[in-house]
Amino acid sequence: xxxxxxxxxxxxxxxxxxxxxxxxxxxxxxxxxxxxxxxxxxxxxxxxxxxxxxxxxxxxxxxxxxxxxxxxxxxxxxxxxxxxxxxxxxxxxxxxxxxxxxxxxxxxxxxxxxxxxxxxxxxxxxxxxxxxxxxxxxxxxxxxxxxxxxxxxxxxxxxxxxxxxxxxxxxxxxxxxxxxxxxxxxxxxxxxxxxxxxxxxxxxxxxxxxxxxxxxxxxxxxxxxxxxxxxxxxxxxxxxxxxxxxxxxxxxxxxxxxxxxxxxxxxxxxxxxxxxxxxxxxxxxxxxxxxxxxxxxxxxxxxxxxxxxxxxxxxxxxxxxxxxxxxxxxxxxxxxxxxxxxxxxxxxxxxxxxxxxxxxxxxxxxxxxxxxxxxxxxxxxxxxxxxxxxxxxxxxxxxxxxxxxxxxxxxxxxxxxxxxxxxxxxxxxxxxxxxxxxxxxxxxxxxxxxxxxxxxxxxxxxxxxxxxxxxxxxxxxxxxxxxxxxxxxxxxxxxxxxxxxxxxxxxxxxxxxxxxxxxxxxxxxxxxxxxxxxxxxxxxxxxxxxxxxxxxxxxxxxxxxxxxxxxxxxxxxxxxxxxxxxxxxxxxxxxxxxxxxxxxxxxxxxxxxxxxxxxxxxxxxx
Amino acid sequence: xxxxxxxxxxxxxxxxxxxxxxxxxxxxxxxxxxxxxxxxxxxxxxxxxxxxxxxxxxxxxxxxxxxxxxxxxxxxxxxxxxx
Numbered sequence: 001x002x003x004x005x006x007x008x009x010x011x012x013x014x015x016x017x018x019x020x021x022x023x024x025x026x027x028x029x030x031x032x033x034x035x036x037x038x039x040x041x042x043x044x045x046x047x048x049x050x051x052x053x054x055x056x057x058x059x060x061x062x063x064x065x066x067x068x069x070x071x072x073x074x075x076x077x078x079x080x081x082x083x084x085x086x087x088x089x090x091x092x093x094x095x096x097x098x099x100x101x102x103x104x105x106x107x108x109x110x111x112x113x114x115x116x117x118x119x120x121x122x123x124x125x126x127x128x129x130x131x132x133x134x135x136x137x138x139x140x141x142x143x144x145x146x147x148x149x150x151x152x153x154x155x156x157x158x159x160x161x162x163x164x165x166x167x168x169x170x171x172x173x174x175x176x177x178x179x180x181x182x183x184x185x186x187x188x189x190x191x192x193x194x195x196x197x198x199x200x201x202x203x204x205x206x207x208x209x210x211x212x213x214x215x216x217x218x219x220x221x222x223x224x225x226x227x228x229x230x231x232x233x234x235x236x237x238x239x240x241x242x243x244x245x246x247x248x249x250x251x252x253x254x255x256x257x258x259x260x261x262x263x264x265x266x267x268x269x270x271x272x273x274x275x276x277x278x279x280x281x282x283x284x285x286x287x288x289x290x291x292x293x294x295x296x297x298x299x300x301x302x303x304x305x306x307x308x309x310x311x312x313x314x315x316x317x318x319x320x321x322x323x324x325x326x327x328x329x330x331x332x333x334x335x336x337x338x339x340x341x342x343x344x345x346x347x348x349x350x351x352x353x354x355x356x357x358x359x360x361x362x363x364x365x366x367x368x369x370x371x372x373x374x375x376x377x378x379x380x381x382x383x384x385x386x387x388x389x390x391x392x393x394x395x396x397x398x399x400x401x402x403x404x405x406x407x408x409x410x411x412x413x414x415x416x417x418x419x420x421x422x423x424x425x426x427x428x429x430x431x432x433x434x435x436x437x438x439x440x441x442x443x444x445x446x447x448x449x450x451x452x453x454x455x456x457x458x459x460x461x462x463x464x465x466x467x468x469x470x471x472x473x474x475x476x477x478x479x480x481x482x483x484x485x486x487x488x489x490x491x492x493x494x495x496x497x498x499x500x501x502x503x504x505x506x507x508x509x510x511x512x513x514x515x516x517x518x519x520x521x522x523x524x525x526x527x528x529x530x531x532x533x534x535x536x537x538x539x540x541x542x543x544x545x546x547x548x549x550x551x552x553x554x555x556x557x558x559x560x561x562x563x564x565x566x567x568x569x570x571x572x573x574x575x576x577x578x579x580x581x582x583x584x585x586x587x588x589x590x591x592x593x594x595x596x597x598x599x600x601x602x603x604x605x606x607x608x609x610x611x612x613x614x615x616x617x618x619x620x621x622x
Numbered sequence: 623x624x625x626x627x628x629x630x631x632x633x634x635x636x637x638x639x640x641x642x643x644x645x646x647x648x649x650x651x652x653x654x655x656x657x658x659x660x661x662x663x664x665x666x667x668x669x670x671x672x673x674x675x676x677x678x679x680x681x682x683x684x685x686x687x688x689x690x691x692x693x694x695x696x697x698x699x700x701x702x703x704x705x
Contacts, residue, residue, distance in 0.1 A: 422704075
């Protein structure tokens, strides 16, 4: 069987819809998901000459929705898709990854990837059904929150309908708006919901179709059973299935690594421990083909919270009661906001208010740590761009409304608020990771979680390919381990596979390159070696680096929030730790060398030529 | 001497209790506490073998050789990180 990857290029301005297949050479080079999205994103941005001329909220910004190569098959945890565009939040590469059931439904309905161009004249939605795409008026949908919009679409198109939608935040082009599917699954990072809103696109609806054909059905089934058994024997998979990511809270809090009150403090109340969240959970839920089941259904009318939301809408803004944090979690999801950016930006504003850098004349009322009612109303105001909420809706770009000193307290890299709740001043590999992550301050691009384990030297060498320094608070060899995470997580994103089953993410025993090679061969007939598969990840990273270079980014942008350099952590085991500026530069040197980039962080000429050649393949087909 | 033990996820599941009090001879160490826990709760010992915990005594991270004092609070934490 020859694997084909159908794509649709939809111009909402003209109504033209072109369907085609991804060229084989491109498919082989990038597989799918994040990798292919990056290849297409670079292509479409370059069509306008200087990518910096493309306003992220203009019709010229392409919005690319791409399923992973394995997504929708029976391979473990192959549920995911990426949404990519120029980010209206950071101004650079925008890319969000999401689970749930939408991507499998999109593939079954006939398409692996949608490239959405232009802007619809009036609010609209796309219907993908049995290999056909049509544009419909979003009458009666525009203005609805994310969950109700999905319910309405099910009522219109049948219970088998699966949608990816924006809430009011996306409609109002809030720069941290997410694209939502289900009650909680979010393509959250970088404001992809705002890009969708700028295109007058309320929803993408998938229905119908058949099972996804695979090359060797029985082989893939056998691999699934084997991999599932191995994964289920992993302790971290077992515990995630019982407690979900809130399990992380107690661990980080004990250490003193919880982002608290905008990282002025580093530990918080025990009310946000996993056991407290469990009291509000009545079921654990899964995504397509998942063997982990990490998502809570909460008894307050939503799903979650994840550890990130728990901290960023809890400790980071001083809110301790478990029920209040869960209510805020449900609110941001229904409004279609990225919980990480929202919690970070509100925490930032609260510290500015605490320090007197902003006052009631701007905020309209006091911004006090832990004031649940004010925060609840402020989140609604952000989504609807009302009052001070309209300023915070600009995310990091709200800095233009504040005194210059405000930037000293912003927890962001490359203008993207930090995604995760971990205070990275202690584990230096974590710090390097968020500094170099291609979409800005984000842990899911490369986090070397094995730093937390006290693995024997031999085991560490086995994972990372050579001996390395076991001290997680030191600076040596962090380039090696971050580059390892970069590559294997990029491959997982190209395949549509969840982090929680990917080797290196909290276990050295999860699915690795050889497992992925076996699954890809069984599903598609495409043959890879572990080395050639890893090179897909490296190519994806290089393509992202080129996209960001096109936006003018340099080595100077691979940095950290000022606080992480200058302010020592205040308490617990991590007390006194911060990131040394000179040592940080040495980590960068090592990281660039591991990536094969020059000392300024530039991709090699040989790789640029290869990627440009692949771009020519796209140009020849479009 | 008495030591208060808190077992974080997932260790408590092997015991059925998140918190318990252990009585040890005076001048005991963390190693003695581990031995007693393993003897009393064999399933917990299996979990500790599979995922060696981070052990905190009060605010300080401890190892097997760390001494214990009467009234110490021991916290056994699963080694995990993420976001």
